[in-house]
Amino acid sequence: MATEYGHSHGHRSGPSGRGVEGDAGRRFRLPAGLRAPIExxxxxxxxxxxxxxxxxxxxxxxxxxxxxxxxxxxxxxxxxxxxxxxxxxxxxxxxxxxxxxxxxxxxxxxxxxxxxxxxxxxxxxxxxxxxxxxxxxxxxxxxxxxxxxxxxxxxxxxxxxxxxxxxxxxxxxxxxxxxxxxxxxxxxxxxxxxxxxxxxxxxxxxxxxxxxxxxxxxxxxxxxxxxxxxxxxxxxGPSRLATRVVELESDRGVVVDTAAADLRRIERDLHDGAQARLVALAMDLGLAKEKLAEDPQAAARMVDEAHGEVKTALQELRDLARGIHPAVLTDRGLDAALSAVASRCTVPVRVDVDLASRPAPAIEGIAYFTVSELLQNVSKHARASTATVDVWRSEDRLMLQVVDDGAGGAEAGAAGSSGLAGLAERLDAVDGILVVDSPVGGPTRVTAELPWRG
Incomplete structure (x- = not known):
């Protein structure tokens, strides 16, 4: 779920190349107060x-x-x-x-x-x-x-x-x-x-x-x-209560769909990764057991290979567990967790977390995965040389901002922007906001706002 950068979303212009706003300004030469009676x-x-x-x-x-x-x-x-x-x-x-x-x-x-x-x-x-x-x-x-x-x-x-x-x-x-x-x-x-x-x-x-x-x-x-x-x-018009109920029903659908997609991803990762590796490991250990009496050296080599497979399977399970909810986030908070994410990014990332206390665990988890996905976008599509992550609290809101000096041109509602669009839906489900400022040529500035709920 990543968003391609570099699409053109520049200022609209007419056939002559002049901006639409400039044409509108030339079209109305009379001040607004004078032309109002005939509008x-x-x-x-x-x-x-x-x-x-x-x-x-x-x-x-x-x-x-x-x-x-x-x-x-x-x-x-x-x-x-x-x-x-x-x-x-x-x-x-x-x-x-x-x-x-x-x-x-x-x-x-x-x-x-x-x-x-x-x-x-x-x-x-x-x-x-x-x-x-x-x-x-x-x-x-x-x-x-x-x-x-x-x-x-x-x-x-x-x-x-x-x-x-x-x-x-x-x-x-x-x-x-x-x-x-x-x-x-x-x-x-x-x-x-x-x-x-x-x-x-x-x-x-x-x-x-x-x-x-x-x-x-x-x-x-x-x-x-x-x-x-x-x-x-x-x-x-519709009452505020009814409008809020409709919003909550829509957000509930987004949450349910997101949870179902996460469960399918976890099931797929387990089936294609750790489970398949453990099945192969069990077969290798069975063969080694059969060869133990007649060819101890071959059995030892097979056991040694199985030991390597065990290490690989454990690493995959650790990565999967980190994708579900990283232990460092639970133990040490956003500062350490985001620093770990930044260390895996392909470009140098400066992380600045200015929080006197920790928000609610659910909000903290959403903030972690938001920054994680945005940094994945930077690694894959931004063509950036540096990036920064800033996290701070503003009254009862948790603010996140990821900035990179890449090609720009990202937009949450654009074609191919399913990553940012999905991220915006997830934030909206908890009354959050995602704002993307990415002019062509960069820099790209993505700001997320979440309720604190500490």
Whole structure:
């Protein structure tokens, strides 16, 4: 399980050789603040706010009506199905809201966990709907979103209409004297005096105020939709507990698969190595026993060869035991164990372990095998001349870092990177993280983070 180094993962460039980022910078010559009113994102967010009011009215009316009716009918048998149907409808409206947020806000919220119906039949389904926390969170969204939608609609429409109306006032102010019977837009008026925006200076100032409103409106709308994002993500997406359960189930599968693969490797090593050698040793000793009476010298040579086979078999068993869990790690900790691993690397390795105490044995074992596999990658693929291993503790995390001056180009998710990908999965199974920084040409820096759990 090793990862090839040297694959090209450089900066993307266009046909002319210029970087995509440079082209993007040249494409937008206007500052973000000036182009915001005409950007597609701004209009999509404004459309989200406009649609939010009628949809929230529909959701609020449906939720309050069905739930109130269901609660009122709980004294009869009809209350339970009406309440369950109301909650199920809220889940359907929640799906509509997730689709609207995905299309207009670019917010991709995963669907919540499905209903867990333990038995077939309508009663089991109604019980699952009523027990589901997701159903009640969708109901809460339907109730809470209406007041926020009213506020968002009022603020966004007010700023949007006044901003564009004032900005374009020089274009349409002539309508007042032509059709309204007044000199312009009335700014102030009482029984004795009236002030109109009718001279060039006042018209220009009005347009500038409208420009300020127009430039500020996209950011105000963006701030309003930020609350919508939080509501959709927090109430209509999967709960943190459910997400954590899914992660743990996935991690459990990784752990089971890894353990099964390790058992198969141990069985294969025993069958092909020590077991086969011991079988041959038993046959040689049987032949030596038969020759002992008639040819003692030949029997002695066979016993001597068997003695050599015994030493080889013992060495293989020691190597196998070290692969399962090295004794030096149990007895002396990470410093000595990693130093032993570094001594077997094909390039000089400097090891620096700065730990005042030892982490949990399971974490210590994972850290040992992580560094061991990374140094194997250095030996086989990195084409490096030196490497370093640093281990330290940062608050409640155990940090590992392996750096080499080789060819670089390694990436955990790249084709042929099954070693690093598998290593990342193993670390993820214990809430660990693997970060690979390996530009083409080197150096390669692999950082692993594990929980301490001492």
């Amino acid at each position: 597609g994102r701004t209009w999509r967010e404004f459309a989200h706010v406009l649609l939010g009011l009628p949809i929230s009215v529909l959701m609020f009316t449906y939720a309050v009506t069905t739930v109130s009716l269901g609660v009122g009918l709980l004294v009869t048998f009809l209350g339970v199905p009406v309440l369950a149907a109301g909650l199920a409808g809220c889940r359907g409206l929640g799906a509509l809201e997730r689709a609207r947020a995905r299309g207009l806000l670019g917010l991709d919220v995963a669907d919540p966990e499905p209903l867990r119906v333990r038995r077939s039949g309508p009663m089991a389904w109604m019980g699952a709907v009523l027990r589901s926390g997701t159903s009640w969170r969708h109901l809460l969204y339907a109730v809470l979103h209406l007041p926020w939608a009213v506020l968002s609609f009022a603020v966004a429409v007010t700023f949007w209409v006044y901003g564009w109306a004032l900005l374009t006032y020089p274009v349409w102010f002539w309508l007042f004297p032509a059709y309204g019977g007044q000199d312009g837009l009335q700014l102030y008026g009482d029984e004795t005096r009236r002030v109109y925006l009718d001279n060039p200076f006042e018209i220009t100032v009005t347009a500038l105020v409208g420009l300020l409103f127009t430039l500020a409106t996209p950011w105000i709308v963006r701030a309003l939709t930020l609350v919508d994002r939080l509501l959709v993500h927090g109430l209509l």
